[in-house]
Amino acid sequence: MITTLNLETIYAPVQAGMSRVPALIRETLDTPILKMREMVDHFFSKNGKLLRPALVFLGAGISRTLKNEHRISHERNETAELHLAAAAEIFHAATLIHDDIIDSAPLRRGVSALHIKSGSQAAVLAGDYFHDRAIVTIFRHGNDRIIPLFLRTAGEICEGEIQEISEKKNINMTEKIHLEIIRKKTASFLACALQTGALIWGIEPGKAEALGRFGECFGMAFQITDDYLDFSGEESKFGKTLGSDLEEGVYTLPVIHCLASGERDKVVRILYSRSHKRRFSILRETLEKSGALDYALAKAKGYMDMAKRELEVFPPSVFRTSLEQLADYALERNC
């Protein structure tokens, strides 16, 4: 399928909010300390996809549509949308900064990872600072359904990260455990962002759960596609160093699938070989030829189909259409 989808089009119904997020992120992270300001500037010199803020706004849009409140102004809730959208991105940034330290990743969004630019010590602190600002914002603008959801999700992200490092270089890791890790590390927070938007407007529990399931399936598909692109993408577009998970001993779905296939011995040999430089290209070829990359892509597609089905309980709206388009985009993107 050839698609002309781009994020600008997909985000159009929530453009008013989205356009204010980058400035609000800077404002929330404003500090008189020069060194921290430099780190904020460096990290946000590229905005990334701003997927989490978009999900907050889209969840809010869906929820307002349900209650026919789309055209009613409600200042407190609208302010909450903006601040929680910014907080979601800042919280995400905090986890990326620490993740990049933990995984020794050199690149982020096509520029040096923060620990490369400013040193690991300062980057640890920047992650803590971002995390602190996000939590304060969530407590200021969240409600008694959003705050517990957020805390639970923050805990899950942390658990997923711990499980990931404990499974590093485990050639016997099962697909089930791997999927559980990415559910916790990535999918849970995308679900949380979407639900947060909806919960601002008091969506009923059953519908909030449907959005949660959309978010989780969407997140699984998103992460699996990311891991697929880590082998098949182009570095210049992807904004990360290809194969960096591999170098850190983090085995993603294509590798895990291939390890459970007739190619196991070959893959083990490649993973244990000493020549780091050649290893990646040989593995890439093996994953390609064995069908493991196709397998991962099909798995992502399966999750995305499940995600889309969750949207059927919602009446048609520009927000629902955007979520459906976002699902297609997430699978078809090359960056």
Added chain:
Amino acid sequence: MITTLNLETIYAPVQAGMSRVPALIRETLDTPILKMREMVDHFFSKNGKLLRPALVFLGAGISRTLKNEHRISHERNETAELHLAAAAEIFHAATLIHDDIIDSAPLRRGVSALHIKSGSQAAVLAGDYFHDRAIVTIFRHGNDRIIPLFLRTAGEICEGEIQEISEKKNINMTEKIHLEIIRKKTASFLACALQTGALIWGIEPGKAEALGRFGECFGMAFQITDDYLDFSGEESKFGKTLGSDLEEGVYTLPVIHCLASGERDKVVRILYSRSHKRRFSILRETLEKSGALDYALAKAKGYMDMAKRELEVFPPSVFRTSLEQLADYALERNC
């Protein structure tokens, strides 16, 4: 003054709670992940002074005495005391783990700092995990006065840390800025722990503020004494590497005071000299002879006197006595 004060005696009125804290810390941080369990075990292989849990219990005791509720059982509040005491120590541990990475400190409580034992990457994650567990506990067991206090304090600690790294190697740093940094980094959290205990039992705002001022002054004195011991203490008792602040370019009160005296040129020469090994002992001697160490100790004593005066509004009780003794102990300790 020769004192026979020791922490066991001082903590006696809150011993029932204190004895349960180490196990509750382990329980709160329990995880099936072996690598994380090893880090928890390593970090808590030495318990430290458990000052923050003690302050939670003492604050609670003072508050119960005021309301004549000391002998009334109130299960929910008593459970909250225990969990918030454990959370205060876990939160403190999280900041120490990241601080030690940020400051490249090799020792903590007489054993290897966690980033030395398990690597910086795993230690970043352990700090995040401890932080997450502490916050979840605070939100579960805190109330609507404790939670905002805690969030504000967490923000202050982070700000203090940022200011500290931005002032590294600044030979023109003023005493005023330095005191502001230690107020944020150390004193604010000690005040928060004490107030948290009192707020569990619904202490009136004016009294809570008096405890806050005690905690801040106590914390200032405590940190200044720590920085004094960093020059005059014995490494085997102190549990940290002497002079490590200096090596990291963090100038504490004795150095700042000496830089503002007639000895400035000499101190600058010492700070800029290349021989790291000799530098510490020469500086130590200079600080000693110039009276800068005595100045710091007198400053600590001044804060401790201010702290004690704040307790005068409270009726005599074993808890108030313990706080007074803790103030004496903090000044007179050698570790």
